[in-house]
Amino acid sequence: MKIGCCMSLFDDRIFSLSQAGADYVEIGISELNGHSREEILQRADALKASGLSCLAGNLLFPGGMPLVGEAVDREKTADYLSDVLDKVALLGIHTIVFGSGKARAVPEGYSREKTWEQLRSLCSQLIAPAAESRDIVCCIEPLNRGECNILNTCSESARLVREVDKTSIRLLVDLYHFDLEREPRASLAGYRGLLAHAHIASAKNGRLFPQPGDGEDYASFFRALQEAGYEGSLSLEGSVKGDFLEFAGSSIRYLHTLF
Template identity: 25%
Template sequence: MIKSAITVSLVEEARGGPFVFWNGLQDAFEQAAKHGFDAVEVFAPGPDAVDPQELKQLCDTHQLSVAAVGTGAGMVKLGLSLTDPDAGKRKAAREFVKQMIDFGGQFAAPAIIGSMQGRWGGSLSRDAALEMLKEALEELGQHALHSQVPLIYEPLNRYETNLIKTMADGVQYLESLSTQNVRLLADLFHMNIEESDIADAIRTGGKHIGHVHFVDSNRQATGLGHMDYAPIAAALKEIGYAGYASAESLPIPDSETAAAKTIAAFNKYLR
């Protein structure tokens, strides 16, 4: 059964980004529980920024899970990338992600590689960047096994990366890895830009899809854009997807409305 989740950002440098809640963990968990979500996806400044005991208490109090943890603060705050031409910076990026994997693993929550994948250009060729990314995913995917969680890799749209942008390319790339512990994130916003048919792309992703960002075409909450969710929901059910559909959307016009719109659409199409 597909489960619902909603995002909270604790990273001040990312303010204005596509996260529903911005007023701390306690507020996010209270709001998520009030609206009937199953889990919260946490975008934290780093592995030591959240007290695990506090997070566990919030989960217990509100009967919620942690759906996933983001790693993008490594890029936003520290300027780290898994495809940086500097070997030392690549190593630091991998260490940051490992620590986030270990943090999330305490809650059976996978870590997401999005912006930290970087991009190619200048002196760095696309082939070289993809090889660097491959080495990182091999290492990090195996590391995630220690926490018994997958590593989630997110294809992004052309304005955010020039590496892997579609589900088909993501599947091909994952199937070139030795590790079997990396899954794809199907983000409906990015897919709306890059895919000719989102439902068909989900079928292509199939068993490789490990997380979904449930959002509308304009990066606002579901129902505030022009996305057609019926065929998307049918495709997710067809592939037997049983992970989270998480609201990574802008808090427009406000967090309360974004949460209400998302859960209404989730209950209509995916519950």
């Protein structure tokens, strides 16, 4: 299993991630919207020279772009998606993550049924064809109820993936959100064929990267992924104590002992 780390493309520490043992980097997609193609290509070349690939990208939509409710502008959303995925392609990214809790949250007083239909339409009519034309897979990321009020669990998110029924729309499991929502590890076996990416951080320890002896049972998570037939990548997504690269390196070395 490849282990990577989530970090801004424009954070210069990114060029030292390979020294920490990372196989790849996962960048934030929405921030690309504020940068030119030339800037992105320069960073891509520098990243490649550092020995890292840019395998994935998260934060697909900015928080200020409503995807559900009465304020949705489908034309604006489509234009944004086309532009930002062209920039994603410059980095060689093949996996994108649709979390974007603020953008997809159900507005107060708005129908959850209408919200669901809007999300299904967004995935099937906008995201799927845009992703397929660029050989990209988009993973729906469940976010805990403290961060969003819909698509909180793998169970709920898998339902959306199945209803959309497109090979370019898959499921992500993030151990942090998964544990906060108290989903059983054994339930991952039910998502065989749907899981295409994973994130990891500790729910018990303020979303810190995993560390030996931190009180979490990561081994059972890896066993559950294996039983689900998962063969994809795993990104550290969370926070650290002390030096970023030292803490990330310790986490990566530890996780490699578990699978």
